[in-house]
Amino acid sequence: MFDLLNQACDAAKKAGCQFADARYLAIRKQRVLSRDLALANCSESDDRGFGVRVLYRGAWGFASSPTYNAEEVANVVALALREGGVKWAPEEALKLTFKSKCDQNPFNVSLEDKADLLIASNEVMLKNKSVKRAQGYLLFKKVQRWYVNTEGSELHSDVTSSESVIWAIAVGKDDFQERNWQAPSSNQGFESYKKEEFLVQAERVGAQAEEKLSAKLSPEGEFDIVTDSENLSLTIHESVGHATELDRVMGYEVSMAGSSFVTRDKKGRFQYGSDKVTLMADNTLENGLATQGFDDDGVPGQRWEIVKDGVFQSYGTGREFAHYIGEERSRGCSRADHWSSIPIVRIPNLFLMPGKEPLSPDELIDDVKYGLYFEGMDSFSIDQRRLNFQFGGNAVWEIKNGKKAGMLKAALYQSCTPTFWNACDATCDENYWQPHGVMQCGKGDPMQIAQMTHGAAPTRFRKIRICRGRES
Ligand SMILES: [Zn+2]
Numbered sequence: 052m053f054d055l056l057n058q059a060c061d062a063a064k065k066a067g068c069q070f071a072d073a074r075y076l077a078i079r080k081q082r083v084l085s086r087d088l089a090l091a092n093c094s095e096s097d098d099r100g101f102g103v104r105v106l107y108r109g110a111w112g113f114a115s116s117p118t119y120n121a122e123e124v125a126n127v128v129a130l131a132l133r134e135g136g137v138k139w140a141p142e143e144a145l146k147l148t149f150k151s152k153c154d155q156n157p158f159n160v161s162l163e164d165k166a167d168l169l170i171a172s173n174e175v176m177l178k179n180k181s182v183k184r185a186q187g188y189l190l191f192k193k194v195q196r197w198y199v200n201t202e203g204s205e206l207h208s209d210v211t212s213s214e215s216v217i218w219a220i221a222v223g224k225d226d227f228q229e230r231n232w233q234a235p236s237s238n239q240g241f242e243s244y245k246k247e248e249f250l251v252q253a254e255r256v257g258a259q260a261e262e263k264l265s266a267k268l269s270p271e272g273e274f275d276i277v278t279d280s281e282n283l284s285l286t287i288h289e290s291v292g293h294a295t296e297l298d299r300v301m302g303y304e305v306s307m308a309g310s311s312f313v314t315r316d317k318k319g320r321f322q323y324g325s326d327k328v329t330l331m332a333d334n335t336l337e338n339g340l341a342t343q344g345f346d347d348d349g350v351p352g353q354r355w356e357i358v359k360d361g362v363f364q365s366y367g368t369g370r371e372f373a374h375y376i377g378e379e380r381s382r383g384c385s386r387a388d389h390w391s392s393i394p395i396v397r398i399p400n401l402f403l404m405p406g407k408e409p410l411s412p413d414e415l416i417d418d419v420k421y422g423l424y425f426e427g428m429d430s431f432s433i434d435q436r437r438l439n440f441q442f443g444g445n446a447v448w449e450i451k452n453g454k455k456a457g458m459l460k461a462a463l464y465q466s467c468t469p470t471f472w473n474a475c476d477a478t479c480d481e482n483y484w485q486p487h488g489v490m491q492c493g494k495g496d497p498m499q500i501a502q503m504t505h506g507a508a509p510t511r512f513r514k515i516r517i518c519r520g521r522e523s
Contacts, residue, residue: 052207055124056101056199062128063105064201070106070139071128072200072349075099075119076390081158084188085169087177091186093162100390105131106139111371115391140373140381142350144203149344152337153211153240157191160241165189169217172249176219176257181264183227185257187217189244190490196343204349212238212340212502214490217253221260228263228460231427231445232256233281236488237338237504259446262458268522269447269462273514275422276464277415282425282444283403284487284505290468291323291330292398292505293494294437295357296384297366299396301375307496309435312468313363315376321363324472327406330358332367332399334383339400340488340502341386347394350383357401361473369396388499395495402506405481412509415479417453423462423517424448424455430520441465443520461520464512474515479508 056073063071077099084092102115105128114130116123173185191213198206218231232252235243278286293311298304300311313321324330334341334352345351348370356364366376369385385394416424427445434440447462448455466474486506493500 052197053199053205055119055121056197058121059103059124059128060199060201062125063103063131066107066128066132068105068107068201070201071104072198073101073103074347074387074390075101075197077195078389079158079193081191082188083162083165083169084186085166085173086186087173087184088170090166101127102387102390102392103127103131104393106137107132109137111137111393113393137371138374140370140379142202142348142370142381145206145345145349145351146204147206147344147351149208151210151212151238151342155241157211157213157241158193168244168246168249171246172217172253175250175253176217176260179219179221179257179261181221181223181261182219182257183222184220185217188215190214198345198347198349200349202349206345206349208344210238210343211240212236213240213243214488215244217249217256219257219260221264223264226264228260230256230260230263233427233487235486236340236490236502237486238340238342239338263446263460266458266460269423269459269517269519271518274517275419275511275513276515276517277419277422277424277450277509277511279426279509280485280507281427281487282442283507283510284489285428285431286442287330287401287403287505287507288398288489288492289431289433290437290440290471291357292401292503294468295366296396296398297368297372297375300366301372304494308494309437312436312438317363318365318376319363322361322473323358323363323469324361325475326361327475327478328358328361328472329356329404330401331404332357332382332401334399336400336504339486339504341397341400341504346383346385347387348381348383348385350381350385353383355382367396367399369394372396386501388501392499395499397494397501398492398503400504402486402504403478403510405484405508406478408480410477410479412479412483415477415509415511416450416455419450419453419511422450423459424450425462425464437468439467441518463518463520465516465518471512471515474512476511476513478510481508483508
């Protein structure tokens with residue numbers, strides 16, 4: 052597989068390129084969707100091709116093709132050549148093979164077993180009288196990647212990832228409510244999905260969808276909030292992950308999704324959050340969705356602090372961007388979602404470190420006289436500089452005198468990124484820390500979709516503005 056890729060790099064070198072790399076990808080996907088007591092859809096795809104990226108007279112050029120032979124490789128290299136002004140961080144040549152953990156290849160599991168898992172879950176959710184629709188899906192992806200560059204790197208990865216969500220829709224008088232459970236999304240195989248767990252979660256999700264119908268409307272005002280790990284994962288993604296992508300800070304994403312308030316003068320001194328807030332980037336995290344051995348600049352996965360004890364430390368970078376902040380080496384965040392896509396800086400696996408002192412969720416809530424508890428992800432919005440935002444929750448409870456009380460609906464928390472993270476006064480210890488996957492992170496123009504893992508333990512924020520998303 053490496054021969055034609057090396058031929059592409061040799062041709063680029065001969066043409067006078069400072070750097071070139073070539074990637075071949077084989078992407079296999081399968082999606083199984085259930086609706087109530089039947090399978091609604093099942094699809095599978097197998098997509099292969101290669102891309103060549105060249106750094107020629109200071110500019111990037113990129114071209115790709117699904118046809119993989121010597122003649123087409125020469126055509127693609129010729130197409131990629133153009134001129135401009137890029138500074139490229141040095142990197143050692145690397146020989147590496149990375150394989151994600153996969154005990155049970157999901158492509159070898161029968162469709163019957165997959166349908167059984169989903170439909171059995173739907174059946175449990177539909178036992179609730181007001182649940183009128185129950186759905187679920189399983190999505191499996193296997194990406195095999197071969198990478199070479201003109202520096203002599205020769206890399207291969209084989210990554211299998213699994214994703215699943217089940218959800219129930221309860222219908223009441225003039226109202227309907229949805230409650231879901233996101234099974235762990237990770238770089239693992241079918242072994243990470245156990246039927247017993249799906250059934251337990253289906254029972255809970257079905258009952259809570261029904262309960263949401265009679266939830267009272269959220270109050271408005273300033274209250275303490277507690278977030279579960281899934282809810283906070285999305286807030287981490289949007290208010291920290293995207294805000295600290297260095298290409299975005301440098302204006303490369305302005306035309307698509309905006310810039311960032313985390314300007315370069317803030318590095319090493321900006322109070323991003325309270326001293327309880329340490330946000331770790333880790334592309335070596337076991338089973339993490341962004342753990343792929345190496346990035347598409349040929350840089351191995353790394354672990355570093357984005358925020359340490361509240362203070363902003365550094366960004367997610369690729370080799371093209373490291374020099375803008377005086378760093379000698381890339382953090383290895385450059386990824387492309389397809390053989391026809393050019394690598395761009397992507398959010399790494401990024402999580403809030405658990406508290407150092409022993410603290411359980413009950414103890415965390417015990418110190419809230421009146422507040423709101425947010426679980427799961429719901430709609431959100433954030434401005435183009437990643438500063439002002441609002442987030443909902445898939446289920447929200449009132450906290451009264453240190454205890455979780457009744458469910459609320461239409462609750463949203465609104466804040467500004469540094470105000471929010473500086474209002475964090477406690478997070479539970481490592482026993483309560485959980486990872487959550489973001490599977491549909493869109494970035495770039497044309498848009499690319501990436502996956503990464505976030506995580507947190509239940510966490511408390513003091514005096515956050517709460518508003519209602521709707522009035523009935
Ligand atoms: Zn995103």
